[in-house]
Amino acid sequence: MPTDSHASMADVARLAGVSVATVSRALRGSPLVSAETTARVTAAADELSFAISRAASGLARGRLGRIGVLVGAPLRTWFSGSVLDAVYARLAQADVELTIFRTQDAAEREAFFTRLPARRNVDALIVASFELTGAERARLASLDLPLVYLNQRVRGVPSVAIDDAGGMQEGVQSLLDHGHRRIGFVRTDLRQPGFVFSSDRRIEGYRRAMAAAGVPEQDLVVLSAPSPDAGELVARSYRALADPPTALAVDSDDLALSVLVELDQGGVRAPRDISVIGFDDHAYAARMGLSTVAQPVDDLGTEAADLALMLAAGEVPTHPDVLVATRVVHRLTTGPVPTPGPR
Amino acid sequence: MPTDSHASMADVARLAGVSVATVSRALRGSPLVSAETTARVTAAADELSFAISRAASGLARGRLGRIGVLVGAPLRTWFSGSVLDAVYARLAQADVELTIFRTQDAAEREAFFTRLPARRNVDALIVASFELTGAERARLASLDLPLVYLNQRVRGVPSVAIDDAGGMQEGVQSLLDHGHRRIGFVRTDLRQPGFVFSSDRRIEGYRRAMAAAGVPEQDLVVLSAPSPDAGELVARSYRALADPPTALAVDSDDLALSVLVELDQGGVRAPRDISVIGFDDHAYAARMGLSTVAQPVDDLGTEAADLALMLAAGEVPTHPDVLVATRVVHRLTTGPVPTPGPR
DNA sequence: CTGTTAGCGCCTTCAT
DNA sequence: ATGAAGGCGCTAACAG
Numbered sequence: 001m002p003t004d005s006h007a008s009m010a011d012v013a014r015l016a017g018v019s020v021a022t023v024s025r026a027l028r029g030s031p032l033v034s035a036e037t038t039a040r041v042t043a044a045a046d047e048l049s050f051a052i053s054r055a056a057s058g059l060a061r062g063r064l065g066r067i068g069v070l071v072g073a074p075l076r077t078w079f080s081g082s083v084l085d086a087v088y089a090r091l092a093q094a095d096v097e098l099t100i101f102r103t104q105d106a107a108e109r110e111a112f113f114t115r116l117p118a119r120r121n122v123d124a125l126i127v128a129s130f131e132l133t134g135a136e137r138a139r140l141a142s143l144d145l146p147l148v149y150l151n152q153r154v155r156g157v158p159s160v161a162i163d164d165a166g167g168m169q170e171g172v173q174s175l176l177d178h179g180h181r182r183i184g185f186v187r188t189d190l191r192q193p194g195f196v197f198s199s200d201r202r203i204e205g206y207r208r209a210m211a212a213a214g215v216p217e218q219d220l221v222v223l224s225a226p227s228p229d230a231g232e233l234v235a236r237s238y239r240a241l242a243d244p245p246t247a248l249a250v251d252s253d254d255l256a257l258s259v260l261v262e263l264d265q266g267g268v269r270a271p272r273d274i275s276v277i278g279f280d281d282h283a284y285a286a287r288m289g290l291s292t293v294a295q296p297v298d299d300l301g302t303e304a305a306d307l308a309l310m311l312a313a314g315e316v317p318t319h320p321d322v323l324v325a326t327r328v329v330h331r332l333t334t335g336p337v338p339t340p341g342p343r
Numbered sequence: 344m345p346t347d348s349h350a351s352m353a354d355v356a357r358l359a360g361v362s363v364a365t366v367s368r369a370l371r372g373s374p375l376v377s378a379e380t381t382a383r384v385t386a387a388a389d390e391l392s393f394a395i396s397r398a399a400s401g402l403a404r405g406r407l408g409r410i411g412v413l414v415g416a417p418l419r420t421w422f423s424g425s426v427l428d429a430v431y432a433r434l435a436q437a438d439v440e441l442t443i444f445r446t447q448d449a450a451e452r453e454a455f456f457t458r459l460p461a462r463r464n465v466d467a468l469i470v471a472s473f474e475l476t477g478a479e480r481a482r483l484a485s486l487d488l489p490l491v492y493l494n495q496r497v498r499g500v501p502s503v504a505i506d507d508a509g510g511m512q513e514g515v516q517s518l519l520d521h522g523h524r525r526i527g528f529v530r531t532d533l534r535q536p537g538f539v540f541s542s543d544r545r546i547e548g549y550r551r552a553m554a555a556a557g558v559p560e561q562d563l564v565v566l567s568a569p570s571p572d573a574g575e576l577v578a579r580s581y582r583a584l585a586d587p588p589t590a591l592a593v594d595s596d597d598l599a600l601s602v603l604v605e606l607d608q609g610g611v612r613a614p615r616d617i618s619v620i621g622f623d624d625h626a627y628a629a630r631m632g633l634s635t636v637a638q639p640v641d642d643l644g645t646e647a648a649d650l651a652l653m654l655a656a657g658e659v660p661t662h663p664d665v666l667v668a669t670r671v672v673h674r675l676t677t678g679p680v681p682t683p684g685p686r
Numbered sequence: 687c688t689g690t691t692a693g694c695g696c697c698t699t700c701a702t
Numbered sequence: 703a704t705g706a707a708g709g710c711g712c713t714a715a716c717a718g
Binding site: 006049051052053054055056058059064066074075076077078080081082084085088092095097098099100102104108111115116117119120121142144229257258261283284287288 | 349392394395396397398399401402407409417418419420421423424425427428431435440441442443445447451454458459460462463464485487572600601604626627630631
Binding site for chain 3: 361362363364365368375376377380399401402403404405
């Protein structure tokens with residue numbers, strides 16, 4: 001007597017008085033099964049509280065019904081979390097499960113690329129915002145596993161990304177439109193030679209906007225932070241400047257917020273004394289009133305999931321390279337150039 | 344000729360000149376296989392870039408090597424993310440995969456509990472910080488799937504949790520120690536009758552601390568917020584108070600931060616004019632200098648994963664109910680009672 | 687220590 | 703429209 005909770009198709013078949021083949025067909029909604037039989041099978045399955053075993057089904061079909069997401073940062077990170085949320089939602093609609101692979105440090109990273117635990121265990125892999133070495137890319141490619149790159153473009157690999165440079169260019173342009181001319185850029189400098197990070201692309205947007213506005217190259221000022229919470233350091237270098245910019249474009253909201261807090265401590269307030277614009281539209285950006293270049297993470301995740309789903313199904317995506325648009329959001333930290341005078 | 348990336352054990356066996364059973368044993372490091380043979384098999388597996396199919400292995404062993412986490416909130420949430428990070432780390436050590444189930448709204452929730460997609464597809468399920476109805480608990484229990492509850496205690500179900508009331512009691516006590524007597528409590532009131540949220544337990548800690556300090560019941564003041572970002576509302580009610588408290592204990596950092604920002608806008612600054620303590624130790628608490636009752640989410644996740652792993656292995660945990668300690672962290676928002684006088 | 691033999695639970699021809 | 707049979711890739715006795 002099988003216990004309810006471990007009922008197998010054989011049990012359902014017995015109870016419904018049909019063969020397991022019929023149960024299988026009925027449960028997948030095959031039109032080859034008569035309505036009456038389907039009803040009987042469904043009832044029996046409910047009765048036994050039967051659920052299909054994905055392992056068995058996957059083994060037989062050669063498709064696991066599971067897609068992996070490789071995340072290069074802690075999951076608690078705003079970006080990782082948002083991407084996972086969006087991917088999850090889309091996969092759930094397709095009744096596909098999500099399994100996570102994380103490589104938040106060198107050790108995990110090496111483990112992933114030597115063991116390749118995703119191999120043969122997911123139908124497709126979404127590689128989320130992750131700067132890969134050539135060797136790593138090659139290793140992934142050798143997997144013969146459908147891949148989707150998120151915020152990284154690689155020849156021949158379907159991808160979805162934002163235009164970092166273009167987004168930042170618009171952000172800086174909005175500062176220029178406010179009348180600012182002396183605009184500084186604050187970057188997170190992870191100092192990992194050989195990689196191109198989004199920060200590198202974003203600073204490019206700053207350069208382009210300034211060049212287009214006719215600001216001479218030598219008037220650009222770039223402040224570096226070793227990590228996204230190094231606002232104090234940045235605030236210090238800012239104060240040390242002989243002729244401080246009236247506006248700052250920062251390569252991430254995280255850093256921008258940190259900088260704002262520290263500037264505030266020193267009596268420099270936005271937008272009264274300075275304009276600050278971030279990048280990402282981090283959850284706390286809205287809450288703190290930070291103006292920013294919004295990156296539509298939800299869209300990134302959804303599009304990536306769509307591509308992965310198609311590839312997993314063996315279909316060939318018509319638009320394998322998706323570019324999603326950023327959007328400048330003005331909140332409370334940007335405004336006109338402060339008029340000099342007593343504070 | 345099998346392609347590298349789809350090599351199966353049979354291919355490895357052929358190349359190594361042994362049987363598949365030996366390959367299976369060798370790869371799992373069975374001591375029954377001679378060192379020499381193991382070496383040969385390993386070499387062949389590498390050569391073919393072979394990886395085990397968890398689906399097949401799981402099917403044969405009756406264990407999937409996969410544990411699920413059911414999360415009741417968006418994944419981008421500080422709590423979800425942190426728990427997932429910790430669980431992931433622990434599972435990875437045991438070479439167990441993590442699959443996510445999310446029920447962030449009524450629709451997802453109903454879908455989960457009617458379809459029970461975790462059934463027969465994970466070896467154990469961690470139910471993370473999630474207020475379940477009796478019916479839902481019963482449905483889960485009927486699953487005959489090992490369960491671990493995180494931050495929710497249920498008779499007969501292994502669990503790991505913090506002492507919400509005790510933690511808050513200590514937090515409020517630290518305010519009392521600073522000399523405060525008029526201490527208000529700010530709570531997030533989700534208004535879902537029938538559920539007991541952590542907020543309800545935390546306010547209890549406030550009551551206990553105040554009672555122990557001999558503050559009469561009628562001097563307690565409780566401010567309610569409909570959501571964790573409703574600081575403005577709270578700040579308004581605070582200002583409307585005839586005899587405003589000199590300190591505020593808030594049931595979450597999220598809300599505390601929101602309140603702080605709004606108070607600040609109105610010229611009320613911590614700790615100069617008011618002391619504020621939160622609860623959680625959210626990532627932004629440290630960054631914003633918020634004093635708080637730290638909840639060790641990492642430990643919660645790790646312990647939950649340990650329990651799940653044991654249960655999945657069929658072992659009986661010796662300590663099925665783990666209580667992890669909170670810790671009061673003083674940063675910049677708490678201090679002595681402000682001395683009245685000109686500001 | 688290694689090979690042989692049965693499945694694990696489902697899906698998919700191929701018959702009927 | 704349904705059933706029978708074989709196999710997906712691996713593991714677990716059971717032999718030897």
